[in-house]
Amino acid sequence: MSGFNSSTNGHPPRIGVFICHCGTNIAGKVNVPEVVEFARTLPFVAVAKEYKYMCSDPGQEMIKHDIQQYGLTRLLVAACSPHIHEETFRKVASEASINPFLFQMVNIRELVSWVTEDGHEATEKAKAMIRAAAKRVLFHDELEPKKYPVKPGVVVVGGGIAGIHAALVMADAGERVYLVEREPSIGGHMAMFDKTFPTLDCAACILTPKMTTVRRHPNITVLSYSEVVEVSGFVGNFKVKVKKKPRYVVEEKCVGCYECIEACVFKEPRFPNEFDLGLGKRKPIYVPFPQAVPPVPMIDPETCIQFRTGKCPKGCVNACGDRDGIDFDQKDEIVELEVGGIIVATGFDTFDASRLPYYGYGIYPNVYTGLEVERLLNASGPTGGEVLLRNGQKPQSVGIIHCVGSRDENTNRWCSRVCCMYSLKLAHLMKERTGAEVYNFYIDIRAPGKGYEEFYDRLLQEGVHFIRGKVAEVSDWAMTPDEENRLVIRVEDTLIGMVRRIPVDMVILSVGLEPQRDAQEVTKLFNISCSTGNWFMERHPKLAPVSTMSAGIYLAGACQGPKDIPDTVAQAGAAAAEVLALTHKSVIEVEPNTAFIDERYCSGCQICVGLCPYSAIYYDEEKKVAVLNEPLCLGCGVCAAACPSGAAQQHLFQDEQLYAEIEGALVGVG
């Protein structure tokens, strides 16, 4: 059991209290010298000091020095949140040969100075929290971090550019990578684009070579048309269950000749192709796009005659012949993977423009979303790259409406970051391919990237029109004969202070980015959190932007927030590096906040056995006591709370520690 003499060999404990100014972040509100004076009056405090930046090198050195000089046995640092610098100061303690767990962090920044109006109140609150910690730390035990071997291998969830890039980086470093993609092909949104801003490289030219490399890479296994269904375990030791959905074409047997598609009873493609957003057609057996990876066709049971009637001549089966690649009886297949780390790169969804009926999407056929226009412009798209309206004509004039579903409290408040630039790109391509007059309707132009502002400048030179104002309405009613049979964009031009009506043939809605529709379910699956707006939450917005609160699980790309391709790739590389840093260790240290059961007090009631969410406690029939299987314990403390005799305890959160902390926070000592 805990007792505060456990590591002092009978000598009274000597606590060092170190209080950080954090520049003015803390000292601007909390009267630090007063708190230092107060700390000196607390029992067993041998030294109390302040410093401008405790986490800096001189700060750390000061602590180490004082530990030696004053013979400190326990350490208390009052600074920022433990989520930021607990590790830093534990390391300081251990370098000065104090067990790192004889340390307590007091959060007087996030919980005190930043949230309290009054300086005196803040000072008093800081004192109470330091008093609580000084009491708590007396009951800390020496602990050793739990060490576990790290399994090799990484699961990357999502096969867009983020997942592809992360997978390649890791695979090149010799890591085994499983790339899981729920669509039939990897490539994600980027594969749908025509050109990329601001350099106007063709998206396919830069992406498809990477996709091919992924497919050929000996260290990468692509699990396409597959979804992660279960994740268990912990950092370094994850078990991931992946469901491979049936594509009715056996991947291992397919040689990618596509003779089956040729031989389908449907001579012409008749069904809307999902990849082309319904603008193009496909057969029941199809590849979503010519450069798909894996280059394996799939059968859509909704439209396939064999599935619907069972009476199809099965041209596809005959065409495949001895290769025998078609299997109408394919079922879901569960693949179990054991890996050390996980990268979540599930990407984004585009805003559903039909939510704003006044922009006419879904009402007027010539109102398109930006993504649809990417397909129209794409050489391998439904029109072979020719911009044709739904009536088959070329547009003479085009209106591009920015910020659709962004920067609006009725839809999404965030700036989607890519729309200004892709609108400019589409404006350029439209003008180049059709010679049409192009109007951009914008709130602000946001072009803060390398070469972005210059691209905007180029567009201005090219004679694209820019009208600053939020569009009120897109409609087809005519006020003048000139407007008849055209789409009319009604907008307040805020630069000339007038309401204008601009008739056009085609409207492009620059829809914003949203989290994937099932983002919430994904967070539950991986035990990660969401920030505002359902974007996945990073561990720290600045200092740990690709980590999550769940150790061993990392984020890459737009699932964390709207991002353009350069940022996505950079982040994917960062996530890959973080995972490599993890998997290249032979062992991983895990916070030793696991439970322990003191046999002497255990009555064998088994309440804890049923409550443990990880089945980490079992009942020893012989000894008649509950026994903990420590590697399975993830340290929630439910057993400690439920144990009627106090036999079950949780390291770092033992009864005495919590009792002391609560008492210290409320009652003054001495």
Added chain:
Amino acid sequence: MDEQFEPKLIGILCNWCSYMAADLVGTSRIRYAPNIRIIRVMCSGRIESQLILWAFRSGADGVLIGGCNPGDCHYQEGNYKALRRVTLLKQMLPQFGIEPERLRLDWICASCAEEMRKTVEGFTAQIRNLGPLRLQTPPLLKPIKIEMEVSRHVEA
């Protein structure tokens, strides 16, 4: 007029959601009443009834428990276990002469800074209205030997 009563409050927050929210309130520089003292645990399921009673006994006028939203618990369903305990304990509190409103359980997600502020402000105002907790018979609890041990060492 008497000076306004300022209650002492203990907030016991889970590491993954409500403590993160409390951190976020800080990084967002949102102000709230200074009455609350926050204690971090890994999961709201760690919080046992005795811990709450101990807080009241030690002079807290109110105790706020913060957990993850239903379905979001980092440890599967520790928050449901907290809910069960708090529900039961609230029925017992009047026997000790403690109004059940002095104990509050809330689900606060990691990104819910504004929610956190509202909860703390609301709870502080509520307890301010209730007035100080005056325990006639402090609940019997596990003896804690802090003072004993302190004096033992001082003597040594």
Added chain:
Amino acid sequence: MDYLYYPGCSSKGNGIAYEESLKAVFDALDVRMDELPDWNCCGATSYMSVDEWKAVALAARNLGLAERQADGKDGVDMIAACSACYLGLIRAQRYITDYPELGKQVTAGLEAVGISFKNRVRIRHPLDVLMNDIGTERIASRVKHKLAGMKVACYYGCQIVRPYATFDDQQSPVMMDRLMAAIGAETVNWPLKTRCCGGSLSGTVPETGLRLSFILLKEAKKRGADVVATACPLCQFNLECNQGEMRRLFGESLDLPVVYFTQLMGLAFGLPSRALGIQRLFIPLPAHLLSRVQEGGRNVRV
């Protein structure tokens, strides 16, 4: 009594066909509607721009009178059919609560003449009552002759959903469209449902006012509408009676009937056309449409 009824001046004058058809339809649906005794002007006239508090007080007097009819219930529902009355009465309620100074002045004024005001009246639009209280099922079950093949442009006007959208979408209301669907008519998709009809300008700046009216009707016609259905006496009058002037100004003959939506309901219910004020229309409903709506074996006469 199911509802109180506030008629307003139009319903007794040039908009009488609205009242006739509304009453006939509610009768047919067995919904009782009692006229508010001793009602006065709703304050929607130019009074509002001359003296705000007197205009609000004028409207509020009607609300105070309505409260007397509450019969001990904690509120009363009062139907205001004319768009201007509907908005005028709701605006009075909102102003009294949103601007406490004005509110005090108004309630004090009412008290001086022995009327207490506690803001307990719910102002309801007939569309709201028909769709939300009575429901399309009950309405559809009352239909004798479906208005099959009749293409209706539903025109809501500027006041029902703006600025206070109490029962329908502010940008693109749908209640009348759904109601028309319930009686078997087809509605045309037009984006001008709440666009200004030009009514308030056709007297003062006719060039502008009539142009607005013309655009509305021209677009309705372009989309294949046989008839425009309105819920406002001013819109009805303005869109119907000025078509001759529009022809003169814009050189296009429209001849598009403009009716109250309640008149179309009455026709579908098989009610006598006289009871619906159909004979008061200046631009008659086309015979080929009416011939489908039989009344006791005879064609409906206009």
